[in-house]
Amino acid sequence: MTTTSSAEHPGPSAEHTRRDFLFIMTGAVAAAGVVAALVPEIAQMNPDASTIAAGAPIEVDLAPIAEGQVIKVFWRGKPIFIDHRSKKEIEEARKVDWHTLPDPQSDEARVKQGKDQWLVLIGICTHLGCIPLAHQGDYDGWFCPCHGSQYDTSGRIRRGPAPANLALPPYEFVSDTKIRIG
């Protein structure tokens, strides 16, 4: 800190004076105060308690979903596809050598053990976020109308600009006919 040019002060000295110490301490405490004051301002933009509560896990009853039917539910504002796959669809998914796919992943890794017919996916195209359309496209899976990405019966990307397979949400079976998503 430089000193002012008043008549009483002899000029900046080589050693640190008490005034320097006080200036630095004041500045440090003020800086700490500013940081402390900014914490609430920035933290308030994080999801608030009611939004977090609204994002709690949901339970979905699978019994009404017929074989071959795909339903859409919402969790945390995102569309979730729940696909009751037919045997033909499961076979199509397992027939291909998954190592050659754009985003290699086996069909078994995308379903829960013993529940091969249930495919639960986040229905957001991994390209730029549109919702793909079910039972369309060359692979009997999903087709995204925005830029032409095509997914198969396991929700894996086969053709088009999307870089990754349709994502899996966290979910588990609470009974044979009910899942909890989240």
Add this chain to the structure above:
Amino acid sequence: MSGHSTYQPQSPFMKWLEARLPIGGLIHSSFIAYPTPRNLNYWWTFGGILSFMLGIQILTGVVLAMHYTPHVNFAFDSVERIMRDVNYGWLLRYLHSNGASMFFLAVYIHIARGMYYGSYKDPREVLWILGVIIFLLMIATGFMGYVLPWGQMSFWAATVITNLFSAIPLVGESVVTWLWGGYSVGNPTLNRFYSLHYLLPFVIAGVVVLHIWALHVAGQNNPAGIDAKSSKDTVAFTPYATIKDAFFLACFLVVFGWFVFYIPNYLGHPDNYIPANPSVTPTHIVPEWYYLPFYAILRAIPSKLGGVTMLLLSIVLLAFLPWLDTSKVRSATYRPLYRQFFWIFVAVVIGLGYLGSQPPEGGFVYAARILTAWYFIHLLIILPLSGFIETPKPLPASISEAVLREGLPIGASGPVPAQDRR
């Protein structure tokens, strides 16, 4: 004060910037090297405190606006959501509501300083008028902000204050309908108050820039009320005034923090935690404490148009203070007669504030009328007259003489030393 900057940039970056946009020089000449009278007391720190509070209100207001919904069906609940769900929402809300109270507390002290030390006199008339404009903008902003939570007091304050405009002859009713955007205070009113409440603080900020500019042209007034004559009378703004401002700001923030953390609803009205009900008027409608003196003046006059006119005049007359006060002496330190009237005026305003909080019945009505009369007598009769009939104390030869004189504290109103007595 407004001469060529003495700023000499040292770093290559500052040299480069200064040649293209001389903001370094501006800051240097306005807030670092700026010559400040050496006898300023703590009453002079409130300008800085006010600038800080404006910043706080804008900052907390903008983040509150991220969570508030300006619709009659959702406003009250959105404020409760802020209080309960939003991270630190309770803190931001209390900072903003108590911040408004602290903002007004500081502005009243700032105005009182101006009135005591004659800071409105030549050559600071425009500075003073800009201040009155800022005060009016603050009143409008605070009023609209109070409507936003849409509690009982919010709604009925909006109804009462907008109804004031119906006192205008001929066009009054149309003006009120225009303000409301409907046949009564409703959703259009709330929406537009939200928009204007967001806008006006930035208008205030603009006028504050003009206010500080006008100040820097004339230079600060000081407790002795005499001009700085040489560099012996002044010190550089930084570090002296900067540290003094920072210190008192810290003290002010302690008081602010006391309200926010220990008694955050003390200055508010419990009825505003009841959602607005257009069919039930609360038994006692009162504005927030900072509007109470003007509320008392409004209610003291029996006529509707008269009350509104006096309410407006009570503030607008302040703008004419530089011409109402005829004294050639600035500072009340040297005006023994005026000084007494000043403190009576302060007591009258506080008294009006108390009366504004009481129901307009019985003795309160008489008292309000007497005090209202005194308020205007002070401005229109006492101020002009005291300039003529008063014998001021002899002024010191210079600021440094007033300050550096042995044994006499700065700005003291004690007995004049022997060599100055006639």
